[in-house]
Amino acid sequence: MTRAVDTPPALAVEDLRTAFFTDAGRLDVVDGVSLTLRRGEILGLVGESGSGKTMTGFSITGLIEPPGRIVGGSVKLAGEELVGADRARLRALRGRRIAMVFQDPMMTLNPVLRIETQMTDALLAHASMSRAAARAKVRDALAEVGIAAPDERLRAYPHELSGGMRQRVAIAIALLHEPDVVIADEPTTALDVTIQGQILALVQRLCRERGTGLVWITHDLAVVAGIADRIAVMYAGRIVEEGPVDDVLDRPAHPYTRGLIASVPVPGRRERLPQVPGRMPSLLELPPGCAFAPRCAQAAEACRARPDLLPVGPARAARCHFPLVETEAAR
Amino acid sequence: MVGFIARRLVQSLFVLFVMTLIVFFGVNVIGNPVYIFASSECNQACVNGIIADLGLDRPVWEQYFVFVGNALSGDLGNSFTFGVPAMSLIWERLPATLELAFAALVIALGLGLPLGILAGLRPDAISSRLIMGVSTLGFSVPVFWIGLILIMVFSVQLGWLPSIGRGDTVSILGLEASFLTLDGLSHLLMPAFTLSLFMLAMVIRLTRAGMREVLHADYVKFARANGISETRILSVHVMKNILIPIVTVLGMEFGGVIAFAVVTESIFSWPGVGKMLIDAIAVLDRPLIVAYLVFVVFMFVIINLLVDILYSVLDPRVRLGGGAR
Numbered sequence: 001m002t003r004a005v006d007t008p009p010a011l012a013v014e015d016l017r018t019a020f021f022t023d024a025g026r027l028d029v030v031d032g033v034s035l036t037l038r039r040g041e042i043l044g045l046v047g048e049s050g051s052g053k054t055m056t057g058f059s060i061t062g063l064i065e066p067p068g069r070i071v072g073g074s075v076k077l078a079g080e081e082l083v084g085a086d087r088a089r090l091r092a093l094r095g096r097r098i099a100m101v102f103q104d105p106m107m108t109l110n111p112v113l114r115i116e117t118q119m120t121d122a123l124l125a126h127a128s129m130s131r132a133a134a135r136a137k138v139r140d141a142l143a144e145v146g147i148a149a150p151d152e153r154l155r156a157y158p159h160e161l162s163g164g165m166r167q168r169v170a171i172a173i174a175l176l177h178e179p180d181v182v183i184a185d186e187p188t189t190a191l192d193v194t195i196q197g198q199i200l201a202l203v204q205r206l207c208r209e210r211g212t213g214l215v216w217i218t219h220d221l222a223v224v225a226g227i228a229d230r231i232a233v234m235y236a237g238r239i240v241e242e243g244p245v246d247d248v249l250d251r252p253a254h255p256y257t258r259g260l261i262a263s264v265p266v267p268g269r270r271e272r273l274p275q276v277p278g279r280m281p282s283l284l285e286l287p288p289g290c291a292f293a294p295r296c297a298q299a300a301e302a303c304r305a306r307p308d309l310l311p312v313g314p315a316r317a318a319r320c321h322f323p324l325v326e327t328e329a330a331r
Numbered sequence: 332m333v334g335f336i337a338r339r340l341v342q343s344l345f346v347l348f349v350m351t352l353i354v355f356f357g358v359n360v361i362g363n364p365v366y367i368f369a370s371s372e373c374n375q376a377c378v379n380g381i382i383a384d385l386g387l388d389r390p391v392w393e394q395y396f397v398f399v400g401n402a403l404s405g406d407l408g409n410s411f412t413f414g415v416p417a418m419s420l421i422w423e424r425l426p427a428t429l430e431l432a433f434a435a436l437v438i439a440l441g442l443g444l445p446l447g448i449l450a451g452l453r454p455d456a457i458s459s460r461l462i463m464g465v466s467t468l469g470f471s472v473p474v475f476w477i478g479l480i481l482i483m484v485f486s487v488q489l490g491w492l493p494s495i496g497r498g499d500t501v502s503i504l505g506l507e508a509s510f511l512t513l514d515g516l517s518h519l520l521m522p523a524f525t526l527s528l529f530m531l532a533m534v535i536r537l538t539r540a541g542m543r544e545v546l547h548a549d550y551v552k553f554a555r556a557n558g559i560s561e562t563r564i565l566s567v568h569v570m571k572n573i574l575i576p577i578v579t580v581l582g583m584e585f586g587g588v589i590a591f592a593v594v595t596e597s598i599f600s601w602p603g604v605g606k607m608l609i610d611a612i613a614v615l616d617r618p619l620i621v622a623y624l625v626f627v628v629f630m631f632v633i634i635n636l637l638v639d640i641l642y643s644v645l646d647p648r649v650r651l652g653g654g655a656r
């Protein structure tokens with residue numbers, strides 16, 4: 001490590017907790033999540049649907065709405081604390097220093113406003129310039145995300161664009177102010193496979209060029225393998241494994257990660273894929289210990305106690321009493 | 332767009348035709364107006380004279396064809412009571428009704444939108460529950476009762492507002508208007524508010540429902556994620572979405588408000604077409620009744636057309652005339 005100790009990471013999340021207070025009871029949708037993202041780094045955040053990936057993204061950007069709220073922890077954006085920051089400050093940071101791309105491009109853009117209005121609104125939220133200058137700038141931003149005939153597209157309404165094109169617009173908006181951190185929440189899940197690849201490459205290139213830290217949320221391990229530097233695996237609101245992407249995918253430490261890897265389809269092989277057996281339990285009836293224990297083949301007595309996220313190798317950690325790779329201690 | 336409007340107008344002509352048929356024959360069954368006109372000294376010969384004079388001795392279908400023939404040349408017949416063209420009477424009274432209806436619309440939107448937004452922003456607050464409770468009253472309490480209560484409180488008890496007529500008017504562009512004089516405005520206030528109640532309740536409900544839906548939409552969250560100010564999000568991003576159903580429903584309702592201002596105009600003796608209709612029915616003034624109803628249908632057609640056009644302006648996903656752009 002030669003980095004200066006005093007430069008804070010682009011994003012440092014520490015024991016973040018978000019709960020929804022519903023009639024059925026309290027749901028800890030984000031349950032002590034810690035993440036670190038350096039400038040220019042790409043972190044893949046993976047997990048089954050419902051594991052809390054989106055809520056983690058919303059918590060980081062301060063977009064959790066009642067009946068949910070952040071109940072603890074810290075989110076530092078380039079050293080500045082966001083948890084508990086006032087609304088005006090959060091507004092000033094959102095879109096400028098930290099931005100988000102949502103999952104469904106069909107729902108992300110306002111159906112009754114022209115692309116130009118939506119883009120210039122996002123631009124003028126953090127910059128003061130003439131309408132003409134703003135128009136020229138958003139036009140260039142559209143061209144940069146690979147949209148042909150940007151002038152024409154600016155006049156269009158969202159329904160006149162394809163899903164892939166809408167997602168490009170959303171990406172152009174998110175990158176308008178060259179933020180330090182972009183959280184992309186399954187931005188390709190709703191798109192065709194060919195479009196997926198293009199979008200993936202586009203975001204990767206733009207973030208690398210600008211040194212933007214990227215959190216790429218997905219349930220698709222194959223995507224993470226192609227794009228990320230590091231990976232964090234989420235289960236029931238908790239990070240269960242974290243580490244450099246190649247290490248984790250080659251030698252998973254957590255049984256859940258191994259299950260996920262086994263269920264990735266291999267091109268050319270058409271046999272039935274082994275899914276992780278069972279389903280993620282409702283957040284209302286999580287077991288007191290390891291949340292994965294009921295689905296885990298090697299669960300034992302010890303798993304009734306809640307495991308901590310402990311180091312299992314260089315820059316790696318897993319939340320398991322019986323990690324599949326030897327720990328430092330066991331060595 | 333032009334094709335759409337043309338198609339609409341042809342459809343309306345058909346509606347108009349069917350309507351005149353129903354109204355014309357319907358009015359013919361309710362009674363013979365001659366006995367209301369004829370004085371007690373008028374003997375049978377005198378009555379027959381009047382009947383022949385008005386053309387009522389001819390068979391009904393023949394009367395109808397004469398009526399349609401005249402109507403096509405823009406003549407809806409003379410009022411039995413006033414002896415002047417029925418349409419001229421309607422045109423004379425219409426500005427008063429239009430003023431009342433537009434004042435009601437302004438009240439409904441001016442009060443309804445902010446109250447609905449308030450109720451939508453904080454659905455659980457006491458104030459929001461109060462707003463919704465009161466709006467339920469707007470739907471369920473009869474208009475005449477509210478009108479009478481208003482008169483009792485503000486005219487009889489407090490003596491603040493006059494309860495009868497239009498008050499002083501000034502002429503703008505050849506039309507008399509009350510709202511530009513203080514006296515006229517004080518006359519306008521109560522009837523306009525009474526007439527607006529139903530629309531007001533509807534605007535509040537639609538606004539609140541729209542807010543509840545749109546505020547949770549992904550595109551609003553995305554706008555927030557981009558740091559766009561809450562004011563701008565509410566007034567443009569949210570409002571434009573909410574206005575679509577409001578304009579549609581209000582537009583549909585507005586024709587009804589004009590047509591059936593009858594009750595309000597009667598309570599407050601507002602000299603509009605609604606009051607004229609009541610008077611015409613009382614004396615079975617057939618041409619005036621028929622002319623009024625033809626006029627109302629025509630107005631509905633025009634208003635619906637305008638609503639459709641406005642709707643397509645507000646909602647870009649709607650294109651009139653099937654994709655011709």
Ligand SMILES: Nc1ncnc2c1ncn2[C@@H]1O[C@H](COP(=O)(O)OP(=O)(O)O)[C@@H](O)[C@H]1O
Binds near residue numbers: 055
């Ligand atoms: N508004 C809400 N009220 C209650 N629970 C919610 C709400 N939104 C999300 N959740 C719960 O939060 C958990 C995590 O959801 P989410 O972050 O969307 O999962 P993912 O993005 O990983 O698919 C789920 O169990 C979901 O049911």
Ligand SMILES: [Mg+2]
Binds near residue numbers: 053103
């Ligand atoms: Mg999600």
